[in-house]
Amino acid sequence: MEYLSQNRFQILTIDDAIDVMIRKKRIQNGRPLSLTFDNGYFDFYENALPILEEYDFPVTLLICPSRTGESVTIAGQETRYLDWETLRKIIKSNITIGAFEDHTWNINTLPKELLHKHITEYKKIIEDQLGITVQYFGIKEGVPSLRTREHLISEGYRAFLTECPTNKSPDLYSIGRIQVDDDDFNIFLTKISRTYLFFKDRRSWKYIREYSLDKVAHRVSETFDRIRGITDQ
Numbered sequence: 001m002e003y004l005s006q007n008r009f010q011i012l013t014i015d016d017a018i019d020v021m022i023r024k025k026r027i028q029n030g031r032p033l034s035l036t037f038d039n040g041y042f043d044f045y046e047n048a049l050p051i052l053e054e055y056d057f058p059v060t061l062l063i064c065p066s067r068t069g070e071s072v073t074i075a076g077q078e079t080r081y082l083d084w085e086t087l088r089k090i091i092k093s094n095i096t097i098g099a100f101e102d103h104t105w106n107i108n109t110l111p112k113e114l115l116h117k118h119i120t121e122y123k124k125i126i127e128d129q130l131g132i133t134v135q136y137f138g139i140k141e142g143v144p145s146l147r148t149r150e151h152l153i154s155e156g157y158r159a160f161l162t163e164c165p166t167n168k169s170p171d172l173y174s175i176g177r178i179q180v181d182d183d184d185f186n187i188f189l190t191k192i193s194r195t196y197l198f199f200k201d202r203r204s205w206k207y208i209r210e211y212s213l214d215k216v217a218h219r220v221s222e223t224f225d226r227i228r229g230i231t232d233q
Contacts, residue, residue, distance in 0.1 A: 001055050003189075009033050013058040014096050014136060018159055018172065033192070034159060036060040036177060038100050038138060040068070042080035045090060053093060061102030062138035063087070065125040084129050091130055098136030098161070099123055100186070106142035119151055136161060143174040166201045176201045195220065 004011060008030040012020065017034035020024035037044050052059050066205075069083035077094040084134070091097060093170030099122040107115070123134045144152060144167050152173060159172045167175040171176055178191050178200070190196050 001050050001057065004033065004057075005055050011035060011055075011057040013094075014098075018096075021170075021174070021175075022162075034058075036062060036138065036161075038062050038140075040064065040082045040087075040100070042082050042086070045076055045086055046081060048109040049090060049093065049095075058094045058096070058194065060096045060136060061090075061127065062097055062098045062136065065099050065108070065122050065129070075171070087130060091132060095128070097126060097130060097132060097134065098138055099126060099134055101140075107148055108142055108145045115151070119148075119157070120155055123155055123157070138162070140164070149173045165201045168201060170201055190223040210220065 008015060010027055010030040010032050012032050012034045014034050014036070016025060017032060020027060020032050020155060035057060037048060037059060040061060044061065046061075063082065067081045067176060068087070069077050069081060071080050073079070086095065088098070099118075101118055101122075107118075110118070123137075126132070126134050133156075135156065137157050137159075138161040140163045142164070143162060144160055148161075159175055160178055161175050163177055163179045166174040168174065170176055180196075
């Protein structure tokens, strides 16, 4: 967050990011970037939110309403999900709330009844509990089919966010986000570099991953950005 703050990044709300994406809004200075956090674990409230508030960064938090208040074991450690009471406190903290499914599944292979539950009921539960309007749906894998897309639109979702590459130019219902889960700061710099983003959603990405060319690209991008930084100075 310190790096983003000091290096001419404009941290946008998801609404503004979508407006930039569809060219309803323009960014004059700095690179636009929007932050999203998945699952709605309690450590978001304990660890991430204070830092986001320190920098006054808006953020989108995607939660699974069927998990609120529960706990799950991850890597041998008990991890709590945010409860509704805590969520009601933090929605005033520059946070946009969206729906998320915490299991890895492809949205297009779900039975019709389960798909309806995730798209329709999740939205209603969150809106009823928090008194807000939910416009964003997130998932780890998959891009909606035409049938699923129509369902999302009919229920009032503005955009669909996935973690995986979409292998095509992104649109509102196939936004391939950059997953940041590395401890290596250079990898973080690579993932937000223009070189990385140029290839991220193209069809060639699956071959890049298959032959580990992404690792080479990481190193090339790091070198490029390092040289560019020296030149800029």
